Amino acid sequence: MKWGIYFSSILRGKSSISTNSLTRIGIKPMYENECRGEPSVRPLTLKKINKMKKIKQLIQLGEDYHLELKESLDKSFIEEVCAFANSSGGKIILGVTDKGKIKGISTDNSFRSRIQDAIKLEPKLSVKISVMENLIVVEVPEGNEKPYACSKGFFIRIGPNTQKLTRNEIVTLFQKEGRIRFDELENRKADMTRDFDEAAFQKFLQSASITQSIDRSFVLKSLDCINENNKLTNAGVLFFCKSTEFLLLQATVVCVLYKGNQKLHILDKKDFLGNLIENIENAITFVNRHTNLQYKIEGLKRQEIPEIPEVALREVIVNAVCHRDYFQKGANVMIEIFDNRVTITNPGGLPADLKPSDFGTKSVVRNAVIASLLHRVDYIEKIGTGINRIKNAIKASDLSDVTFSYDTFFTVSFWRKTIHKHKTRVGDKLIQVGDTDLQKVGDNDLQKVGDNDLQKVGDNDLQKVGNNDLQKVGDNDLQKVGDQLTDNQIKILNYIKENNKISASQLAKVIGISQRKIEENILKLKTKKE
Secondary structure (H helix, E strand, C coil): CCHHHHHHHHHCCCCCCCHHHHHHCCCCCCEHHHHHCCCCCCECCHHHHHHHHHHHHHHHHCCECCEEEECCCCCCHHHHHHHHHHCCCEEEEECECCCCCECCCCCCHHHHHHHHHHCCCECCCCCEEEEECCEEEEEECCCCCCCCEECCEEEEEECCEEEECCHHHHHHHHHHCCCCCHHHCECCCCCHHHHECHHHHHHHHHHCCCCCCCCHHHHHHHCCCECCCCCEEHHHHHHHECCCCCCCHHHCEEEEEEECCCCCEEEEEEEECCCHHHHHHHHHHHHHHCCCEEEEEECCEEEEEECCCHHHHHHHHHHHHHHCCCCCCCCCEEEEECCCEEEEEEECCCCCCCCHHHCCCCCCCCCHHHHHHHHHCCCCCCCCCHHHHHHHHHHCCCCCEEEEEECCEEEEEEECCCCCEEEEEECCEEEEEEHHHCCCECCCCEEEECCCEEEECCHHHCCCCCHHHCCCCCHHHCCCCCCCCCHHHHHHHHHHHHCCCCCHHHHHHHHCCCHHHHHHHHHHHHHHHC
């Protein structure tokens, strides 16, 4: 250690020794700017000394993902700067061989100006240049406007090496950083005359409150659904084409119902290939059809309560099709129903600009055009509020929990309770109907009772039940009758409870089925009561 550095550090404390005193005894303090060939301003600080120690420790460790050692300012210097900017930042230490031997380098103003002049990236990037004794340290931050290019092309850091990107790698980097947006690109497979769905377009205009008197091409261009050459963009295909099967196969939404909790036995599977709005609605219907439902009947009204709250299910499915990575051509949005959970998975984890710590509090839109179109038709509310809406809806429901996971895919899991029963409340009584014991009353009057008992109710078995044959059904008769009550029978019981003088014809009108069906159901209810 040089005495000048040592004594200058003392001067920063409470020592009464002055720089003049040091000069009189023949010791000249070392000043920070003297290392740069500039006039002396202040002594080299203890902080500077500690930084130098860290630099030497880094040199001993050798080159890695965040460190490059260079003996001189050679032609590859700008490539290293470009690579660090496109990666996660790093340091370039000038004056050191790649083996870690310190040789030193010029630190005067002109040399530092040469370094600054050499850093020419597009877009521009600011770096920090520091002098450490006879070394120069260039600190390159991770760029906020990736990808960066120098005169020799695009570079990225791979381990301790700098690598030039191929054309495909450049495209991938642009896609990853959102510089190329999938929904804005022209779809070269689409044909406006052949593929455009006028009905879907008109329905969108109505939902978005856009007047139909405006020229169609003008509207589509304003919505970024066609480009300046009147060619459909990917957003246009997703919203206004008859099918995505041959135009954007990755836009397919796949729904699967499994037996049990593993992906072994498929009970039902649907691939939805329509426009984006249709796919959302069809996916919601699929989930509701294969999950439990509660009926709460009060007075003459029946309220249906789905197992997964509608606001949560809709939010997750909309987010999956809106924010997925459409550049991943081999992956679809997957909606999978198991006995213990329902999972919705979309390709693409968190966007590049969104950190895990930001999840649920900040929002970065991967597909801005798609999000804008969904917002116009009220499928998306205020950006960045969806996660809280999902969590709040689950807290108020019978579901046990909802979890989120994100890596290369984003997955939301709704965790179900172990009892899977369809519940119906008639007045203050609760009727539970098991998953496999649902009744089906078809056109041929086949009624499923229990698991295996199919009994045919033919015309000869039906007796005329007139208005005078309607018996009063009191509160004591509204009891749990197991698996043999249909929805219509429950409605009949409820209406008779409210008005024991109601006629079969009146019941037919309020329930919405024929009088003959009313009479059949009353006969069955009498049989069950006996």
